[in-house]
Amino acid sequence: MLNKASLATYIVLTILAFTYLLPFWSVLTTALKSDVEVRMTIPIVPPSNPTTMPLLKALELMKQGLLNSLLFTSFATILSSIIGSVNGFMLSKVKFKHADAVFLALSVGIFIPYHAVIIPLITVTSKTGVYNSILGMTIVHTTYGIPICTLFFKNFFDELPESILNAARIDGASDFTIYRRIALPLSWPAFIITGVFQFTSIWNDFLFGVVLTKGSNQPASVVLANLLGTTAAEWNVQMAGTFIYALPVVTVYLLLGKYLIRGYLAGAIKG
Amino acid sequence: MVNVFIKDLYKKFGKTEAVKDFNLEVRSGEFFVLLGPSGSGKSTVLNCIAGIIKPTKGEIWIGDKLVVSAEKGVFVPPQERNLGMVFQDFALYPHMSVFDNITFPLKVRKFPEDEVRKRAEQIAETLGIKHLLNRKPGQLSGGEKQRVGLARALIRNPPLLLMDEPLSNLDAKLRVLMRVELKKIQREFKTTVIYVTHDQVEALSMGDRIGVMSAGTLQQVGEPVEIYERPINTFVAGFIGSPPMNMFNCISTDLERGVLECDFGEYKLPKSIAEAILTKTVKELILGVRPEHVKVVGKYIPGALEAKFIYVEKLGRELIAHLKIGESKITSIISPEVHSSLKETVWILFDENKIHVFDKSSGKAIV
Amino acid sequence: MEALLNNKLFFIHNSQSLRGRNMGSHGSLPLTIVFIASLATAFFFIYGLIGWNVLLSFTKSMGLITSYELTGLTQYVKAGSDPVFQISLKNNLMLIVLFIPGSIGLGLLLAVLLDLVGGRGETLYRTIYLLPFSLSFVTTASMWAWMYNYSYGVVNTLLTALLGRALQVNWLGDPNIALYSVILALIWQFSGYTALVFLAGIKSIPESQINAARIDGASAFQLYTRIVIPQLKPWILSAFVVLMVFALKAFDFIYVLTNGGPGVSTYVLALLMFRRAFFETDFPYGAALATILFTMVISVVVPYLLLSSRKGEK
Numbered sequence: 001m002l003n004k005a006s007l008a009t010y011i012v013l014t015i016l017a018f019t020y021l022l023p024f025w026s027v028l029t030t031a032l033k034s035d036v037e038v039r040m041t042i043p044i045v046p047p048s049n050p051t052t053m054p055l056l057k058a059l060e061l062m063k064q065g066l067l068n069s070l071l072f073t074s075f076a077t078i079l080s081s082i083i084g085s086v087n088g089f090m091l092s093k094v095k096f097k098h099a100d101a102v103f104l105a106l107s108v109g110i111f112i113p114y115h116a117v118i119i120p121l122i123t124v125t126s127k128t129g130v131y132n133s134i135l136g137m138t139i140v141h142t143t144y145g146i147p148i149c150t151l152f153f154k155n156f157f158d159e160l161p162e163s164i165l166n167a168a169r170i171d172g173a174s175d176f177t178i179y180r181r182i183a184l185p186l187s188w189p190a191f192i193i194t195g196v197f198q199f200t201s202i203w204n205d206f207l208f209g210v211v212l213t214k215g216s217n218q219p220a221s222v223v224l225a226n227l228l229g230t231t232a233a234e235w236n237v238q239m240a241g242t243f244i245y246a247l248p249v250v251t252v253y254l255l256l257g258k259y260l261i262r263g264y265l266a267g268a269i270k271g
Numbered sequence: 272m273v274n275v276f277i278k279d280l281y282k283k284f285g286k287t288e289a290v291k292d293f294n295l296e297v298r299s300g301e302f303f304v305l306l307g308p309s310g311s312g313k314s315t316v317l318n319c320i321a322g323i324i325k326p327t328k329g330e331i332w333i334g335d336k337l338v339v340s341a342e343k344g345v346f347v348p349p350q351e352r353n354l355g356m357v358f359q360d361f362a363l364y365p366h367m368s369v370f371d372n373i374t375f376p377l378k379v380r381k382f383p384e385d386e387v388r389k390r391a392e393q394i395a396e397t398l399g400i401k402h403l404l405n406r407k408p409g410q411l412s413g414g415e416k417q418r419v420g421l422a423r424a425l426i427r428n429p430p431l432l433l434m435d436e437p438l439s440n441l442d443a444k445l446r447v448l449m450r451v452e453l454k455k456i457q458r459e460f461k462t463t464v465i466y467v468t469h470d471q472v473e474a475l476s477m478g479d480r481i482g483v484m485s486a487g488t489l490q491q492v493g494e495p496v497e498i499y500e501r502p503i504n505t506f507v508a509g510f511i512g513s514p515p516m517n518m519f520n521c522i523s524t525d526l527e528r529g530v531l532e533c534d535f536g537e538y539k540l541p542k543s544i545a546e547a548i549l550t551k552t553v554k555e556l557i558l559g560v561r562p563e564h565v566k567v568v569g570k571y572i573p574g575a576l577e578a579k580f581i582y583v584e585k586l587g588r589e590l591i592a593h594l595k596i597g598e599s600k601i602t603s604i605i606s607p608e609v610h611s612s613l614k615e616t617v618w619i620l621f622d623e624n625k626i627h628v629f630d631k632s633s634g635k636a637i638v
Numbered sequence: 639m640e641a642l643l644n645n646k647l648f649f650i651h652n653s654q655s656l657r658g659r660n661m662g663s664h665g666s667l668p669l670t671i672v673f674i675a676s677l678a679t680a681f682f683f684i685y686g687l688i689g690w691n692v693l694l695s696f697t698k699s700m701g702l703i704t705s706y707e708l709t710g711l712t713q714y715v716k717a718g719s720d721p722v723f724q725i726s727l728k729n730n731l732m733l734i735v736l737f738i739p740g741s742i743g744l745g746l747l748l749a750v751l752l753d754l755v756g757g758r759g760e761t762l763y764r765t766i767y768l769l770p771f772s773l774s775f776v777t778t779a780s781m782w783a784w785m786y787n788y789s790y791g792v793v794n795t796l797l798t799a800l801l802g803r804a805l806q807v808n809w810l811g812d813p814n815i816a817l818y819s820v821i822l823a824l825i826w827q828f829s830g831y832t833a834l835v836f837l838a839g840i841k842s843i844p845e846s847q848i849n850a851a852r853i854d855g856a857s858a859f860q861l862y863t864r865i866v867i868p869q870l871k872p873w874i875l876s877a878f879v880v881l882m883v884f885a886l887k888a889f890d891f892i893y894v895l896t897n898g899g900p901g902v903s904t905y906v907l908a909l910l911m912f913r914r915a916f917f918e919t920d921f922p923y924g925a926a927l928a929t930i931l932f933t934m935v936i937s938v939v940v941p942y943l944l945l946s947s948r949k950g951e952k
Contacts, residue, residue: 009754016748017766020826023781024769026792030784042795043784083676090673102677104947109684111939113887115911116932117687119694119925124687146680176666204774206890211916221776225894228780235784242780246773253772257765260772264831265838267880323849349852356853362846366868375864376854423854 030239031055038236054240058227062241064216065223069203072137072219077198079138080145084194087146088153089183093165094175103154109147110267118211125212132213140212141202148201149194155266156190157183189259196256197263200249220245272300272463273334273430275320280329282315289315290487293329302457302464304478306471308510312487313467317433320465321356322349333431352431355424355462359436361416363408363423370404373422394422397459413441417449425460432457434466438473450477471511475499483507505557505634508627514562514591517601520631521556523548533558535597536576541623548628551637559627565603566620567592567613575618583610594619688932695926701919713926723927726905729817733885733906736818740825741881742874745832750862752833753840764837768830775827779894782823786810813903816896820904824891828884832877839873840866879942886934907931 026043032050033041041047059066091099121140122131130136160183168178209219218226224245228238253260280293290312297303305313318324320331322338330340333354338347363372370391371378377387395401398418408416417437424432434453438446454477457464468474474481475495483490483498483506491503502508508516521533529545531538538558540548548556568575576596584591590610592603596619603619628637695714698707717723748767752760770778785792786809794806809819843866851865889908892898898905898913908931915924 006754009751010759013751013755013759013763017763020766020770020830022792022796023778023785023826026784027781042790043792044795083672086669086672087676090669094669100947104943105685106677106680107943108936108939109680111883111935112684112688113883113908113928113931113935115887115889115908115928116691117683119915119921119928120687120690121683124683140683143679143683146676147684174666176669179666179669200772204776206774206776206893221774224780225776228783228894235787235790238780239784242777246777249772249774249777250769253769254765257768257772261768261834264771264834267876321849321853323852349849350855350857352853354853356850358846358850360844360846362844362850364847364851364865366871375851375856379855379857379860379864420850423850 027239027243030236031058031243033236035234035236038234054234054236055244057237058241058244061227061237062220062223062244065218065220066244068134068137068213068217069220072134072141073199073202075138076141076145076202077195079142080149080198081191081194083142083146084149084151085153085184085187085190086179087150088155088157088190089179091150092154092157093160093162093178093183103150106147106150109144110151114144114207118207122211132215132217134217136212137208137217137219140208141205145198145202149198152194152197152263152266153187153190156187156193160186189262192256193259193263193266196252196259200252200260203249272461274299274463275431275465276330276332277316277320278330278332280316280319280331281327282312282319282324283327288487290319290326293487293489295482295489295492297463297465298480300461300463301479302454302466302477304474304481305465305467305484306469306474306478306481306510307484308469310486311469311484313469313484314435316484317435317465317467320431321354321433322347322352353427353429354431354433355427355429356433357417357420357424357435357437359439361408361413361420361440363416363419365408367407368404369400369406369408369411369419372408372419373404373426376423376427390426394426398422398456414445414449417441421456425456425462428460428462430462432460432462432464434464436468437466438468438470446473453477472513475511483510485510501636502627503636505559505629508559508629508636512561514602514604516559516561516627517565518629519558519599521558523554523556526552531556531558533597534599535601538576539574540628541626544623544626544628548637551630553630553637555631556637557629557631557634559629560621560625562591562602563604564622564625565601566622567594567603567605567609568618568620569613571618572620575620578617578619580613580615580617691925691932692929694922695929697922699920699922709922713923714930716923717926717930720910722902722905722910723907725902726907726910729904729906730886730888732817733821733824733888734882737821737824737828737885738878738881740821741828741832742877744825744829745836745877746867746870746874748829748833749836749840750866752837754858760837764830764834767833770827771831773827775890776894778823778827779891782819783810783895785823786819810896811900813900816900816904820892820895823895824888827891828881832881835873835877836870839870843869875942876946879938882938883935886938887931907934 029046030038030043031054032052033047034049034051034053037047037049090096091103125131125136125140130139164182165178168182173181204221205219206221206225209222210225213219213222224241227241275295275297277293277295280290281288282290293312293316305316307313315324319326319339320333325346326339326341328341330342331338333352336347337343337345338352339345364375367375373394374387374391377390382390391404392401395404398421400415400418400422403411403415403419408419411419420437437453438449441449450473453464453466466473466477475498478495480492480494481498482492485506491498491507493501498507498511502511505518509518519533519535521531521538524530524532526549529540529542529548531540567578571577578594578596578601581593581595581600583593585607589604589606592605592610594601594603594617601619629635630637693706696708696710698705698709698712700707752764755763784790786794788794788806788808788811791809793809797805797807807815810816847865848861851861856864887908888906889912892904892906892909893912896904898909907927911924911927911931914920914927
């Protein structure tokens, strides 16, 4: 805004930046230290002989969890994105009464604490046989992702000029054709935003994982949390596990961060 | 009131040269209009004077104070330049009342409260917005917002007032009224005004002097009459005046006798002009004549050219006639009575005292 | 719960028939099916299960067997006399009072600094500050468990280095301090988000207003405090709602970092619900606690959504 930021501004920003990055630095240095070194040195000091042993060990302990997370996160992300695009299209472009009320009722679902549904959810998943399974996690995450995915696509389609669709209608296209040939191709940014947002949300989830799965079906988040509880002494393995678990999300953030940001702001833009 | 001196102003944005070779002196107390199409650099010049933008090269003096010099490393921030500025989108603070908007420049400098109140009421009275003081910008009409913006700019009685296309967002009728208002205000507040616009009617009606800009450079500076009657090049000639000047490509076939071969056919120049061209030894010319100097008659007169009506724009008290001469088109302004007496084929004469001749390659006026 | 399901069906039936009337032969069956089915599923899993949960909260605790024997407000009365319940509420309140203003204040500061810098600097620093927000609470709790470690943790070692002598604080082991340690870590995680929101707000102010203020004589400080920040109110409100909802439903982070300890000093409502429901298998009581939590969140979210949807229509 102003033409030149003073040196003081840069100094403050840089000091803050280092403070924000300290936890990451501490994870990184610890994850690369041998058992001996991790007990002898403090995290601020980098490893003198970096070793991948902790990483390999953590990977071994977490590999099932990582696979589980990868599977249901991917499936749920894809499914909820597609459903969100259909719903967003219907609510935004296909005119019907009470669309606003429906959307409002759905939006409340974005904010609800999942604690309010988790107990009945156990009954529902057991009765339908999907308790403690990848399928169950996929269904649960897809379903609870519907409100936010619908929001993203509805907002996106609201921006699409009505005139394009009217032209298509006059040309004789049915709603499905309009959806498939016009709305869908144009909405690739919304797919990226939704995909990135859902992937990180579902990968990051803990509550559904810890309640609805057990043992070898648990997601990486729960496996990591258990790791912290039990192997209290081996901080290097714990930090290595933290690093591995956080890596996909950090990668997505660094590569596709601008889409993630649009997702974060979608709820925040006033009104 | 203060004068403004701009020397060798040059501004580059990335690879684009927005303003170059810009030299101008605006006289103390004058209403100076900077006129040009969009992209001509006029707003850039204004923003440099305001301190919103820093020039790449050059100097600007406001009065006897050097406010910016790229070479000498001088830059006085806008806060300290003691000017007022009025914006195209009004730029009012939406969360503050009209009173708070107007008095913001005083409050920011910690003026005493009773002084603030006094000045606010005075200026609100002058600009006719006293009844709006408690309202918020969102509740005002375009014209009212413009007045509030003006009040804010004038409340500290600045010696220099800058205006960036202030009337563009108002409806046509209001614009005409405001033109008169603005001149009145300038005289009353005794301030130097630099006014930027792309509307040449505004420029001609309001400016004490006009500076015409195109593609970053100043084409011509002068009083409205001078710009209108003696444009210095084809750009100024074509930009000023509505409908625009008729211009034709010509080649001088017989320099001695002043005969030209033009788009529309052969044309013989009046003696004085022919003599002037002789000394310049140019071959390719542009002949210009304004529509109001193109006379249309029903019968042939020696020297007249044959023409046919293409269509006529009826504007009530006058008509703009579009005619075909030879392979070219020409516009003329004629009265309804004259028009009714004419048939489809007519004859055209140019007012010999009002012909403009330009050198085709440079665009500069020869006569 | 039956009533809720009936309402939904009526609702769906209505919109379906209205749609038929509007669209004629140009509507799309596959789209409609996906739409209705997904909405029905979502509404069941949201409103349906919430209703079920409320019902459960009115039943008698029977250990592993859910009896559905109605007992009125017994579970809620139980909460009133549960000392950990009171501690949890107090801690949630502490979050509201410290975490929210802290995140908003720091976010405002960061946003202003970022705006001053602009360009690539702004993007770089913003990326750094926002990174924690994208992470899972399990990740960040794990990071802070190590950061707050008494002997080795970065926080204590830095304090010792800066202040010369061994000024070691028992961040996670001292019941008087633990909650504040949690709050500090959470501010670290959320302030990038608030900064992002406020930065967007700052950028939405037209350039001409900023220029006008500078010409009017405003210094940078006056510019931000009188012109920019007052216009950020809607953005601050929106961030406030997000932070408020989190302050009420915070669970993952605290479960992993302290599990409510030391003692019960960092218990929050969501954690208590989890413990009572799943560790002590008192599902009806857990359902009651969840209902209380849900009610608190709803009372913030619904007015906000109504307010902003009405503003959007203006």
